[in-house]
Amino acid sequence: MSAKRPTREEQLQRLREMKDEDIDYSDIPATDVAFWADAVVIRPDKRSITMRLDEDVYEWLKVTYPHYQTAINSILRQYKKHQEKQAT
Secondary structure (H helix, E strand, O other): OOOOOOOOOHHHHHHHHHHHHHHOOOOOOOOOOHHHHOOOOOOOOOOOOOOOOOHHHHHHHHHHHOOOHHHHHHHHHHHHHHHHHHHH
8 A cells, every 4th residue: 555645735834844954955966157157048028018907906916926917927827728728
């Protein structure tokens, strides 16, 4: 009989409780500034738009998410994926 696999929440809780000194970095190669010097960061193209939101929605986003514009994009992306999944 196999042991019960911990849930995602249990895994996250265990990580939150872990101290930095308990992390084993022995199998990770050391990196320095030179290692990252030629790293390529690919970001999706963004379009600047103006959007009208209900005041209460806007205030909730600002209070809930420090980077509320990024949050709006993420929320809409998840909705888009959900709609695409429903269409198939």
